[in-house]
Amino acid sequence: MALSRSARRPARLLPLATAAAAAFTLAAAPAAPPGAPGVGDPYFPNLGNGGFDALHYDLGVSYQPATGRLDGRTELTARATQDLGSFHLDLQKLEVTSIEVDGRRARFTRSGDEITVTPRRTLEEGERFTVEVVYGGVPLPLGGPIVFGSDYGWMKTDDGVFVACEPNAASTWFPSSDHPGDKATYDIRIDAPEGLTGVSNGRLVDTWDEDGRSYFHWRERKPMATYLATATIGKFDVRTGTTPGGIPIYVATDPRLPTGNVDVYGITAAVIDHWSKVFGPYPFEETGAIVDDMPDAAFSLETQTKPVYSAVRSETTIAHEIAHQWFGDSVTPRDWRNIWLNEGFASYAQWLWDEHKGTRTAYDAFRAAYAARPAESGFWQVKIGDPQRDTMLDRAVYTRGAMTLQVLRERIGDRAFFRLLPAWTKQHRYGNADIGQFIALAEKISGQRLGDLFHTWLYTTGKPALP
Structure with missing residues (x-):
């Protein structure tokens, strides 16, 4: 931080159910130890979740900038690290409609930011399983003294949203094991009103317009901590190419920002190639930047492969965030x-x-x-x-x-x-x-x-x- 068409369509997000519709009764799972509600980080004891290892997130995020509403579907693939009768997910404030474990509806309860999920059967140690969560609401940023006194997380802009989540705000927009010790790979699918661009981590797999919406499918094949995920949405000018060293580059810039003296694309390319000589080979498939008009966020963040900048203050700010791709993102x-x-x-x-x-x-x-x-x-x-x-x-x-x-x-x-x-x-x-x-x-x-x-x-x- 420095401060067929149907085959490629993302899964349809289910409408938010009423509380009464969600309050059905399922047979109790066999008795087995629950997973811990957190990994015991001394600064954030309830962040992350014990009993499983997150392997892959498939996120579907549908956003309505006019109202600030997000409708989401998260499918988490994980491996049980113990026998599990129940386990936890981190999710802040958003309302959960339904949860399925391996395709079967599961019971769930909520206490603050912790969702306790009870599958229909015990998950055995070493077993891979999937959890699908359908949820929605209006995500709110976090605040306080940690990030320079600034808001952080899911931050609404004039035309979309600026997403920068260090240290504990990923769970403001998707259910997760929200701790840097539990890294996973990602598919992130974003849809927003046509004319807006959704930018995320890794490489852009597909994009199209349909029924007044623009769709973007991003894929990060390398392990990533939750706080490094982004789904920034807005009006952007996009420039793509490769660095002189051959690394693909994608830079999205808010067209309302003055050009100034900082060539984000050129400096990013030069810095990536130089650090690849000093710190070792670049660890990811693509590099780039997201530069957004976000005056309330007084920082930049090293979101994996695409650092986000609320305002690029200097060339060394870019050097700082790109260095994080090695120190913080890969390691x-x-x-x-x-x-x-x-x-x-x-x-x-x-x-x-x-x-x-x-x-x-x-x-x-x-x-x-x-x-x-x-x-x-x-x-x-x-x-x-x-x-x-x-x-x-x-x-x-x-x-x-x-x-x-x-x-x-x-x-x-x-x-x-x-x-x-x-x-x-x-x-x-x-x-x-x-x-x-x-x-x-x-x-x-x-x-x-x-x-x-x-x-x-x-x-x-x-x-x-x-x-």
Whole structure:
């Protein structure tokens, strides 16, 4: 974050049922342990769900910008990790019409943002199963201190919706196991009034107009965390092509935005090709950007393959969000305590981009940032290796996070440092990782003990002495 035609038609969304129609009685499932309502993330204990591993989401999203209403159908394919008599899904505020497990209607109850699903039979450990949820309503964004005091999630615009969900807002628009530790592949099918464009992750599989609606089918074949999914809708000018290195690129820009001096398409292409040399091969099938007129969202987000920008502030903002495709999207934190693995690395990439362009070295950027913050500043009071929920996106996590990497580079030398970065992205490609694993790899590659360095820069308060 930086702040036949019928054969390809998406499944028809069922009309929302009345509460009375949904309150039917099914035979009770055999007794078996329930799945946990969350994975136990220390910052968001009820996010994600225990007892199963999400494998694939097939999302159908039908949106009416005039009213803000979303009608959705989600089919989740999962694997049981224990015998399951019931399991949970995360869904915030939207009303559920029906749930089926393996094609059979299932009982469900709701407590706040948790949906408890009881299938007609016990799901056995290791068994693959499908869950289809039909739901609808008017999604609302989340707020609070976490994302720079801004709203985030499903945010209505003048002509559609801007969707940026870090850390916990994916479940405001689709039922899911909404935690970065449970990644899956995706098909995302969007329909909206004709003339609007729906942009999502991966590559565009198909698009057509029918009965006054425009349809878009996107597919992300690589594992993706829920918070990185988007279904942004609006009027866009679209430019496609390939980077000089041959990576497909898709950039959608709100035509109302001034062109300015930032060539999003050209800079994205150049940054992708450069980072592919520094961080290892680009991990996804396509790259690009979504640039929307969203003045109420004071941030950009590294949505997988298509970073979303409420306003592109600079070339280094693009360098930051594209770096996240390696650090955060392909290699995703095991839990939200490990957010430094996202923001510290992407922020350091901004310094590396300036270094690459000959503007300023990372050495000079580090020392300027260090000098600009007095010892009594609150900047030095955040333990960025465990920054706590409400300050997980504090500026210190970004800038002090980048400082940590520069200190590491100076300690182990350029040769080891620039071996470490692609080794890290290769070792955990498409998976999840934590800070301890990065430290272990850094020590292995450098042949040095580095515990003191990381303890000082990640886990202590106060302004450290310069190396």
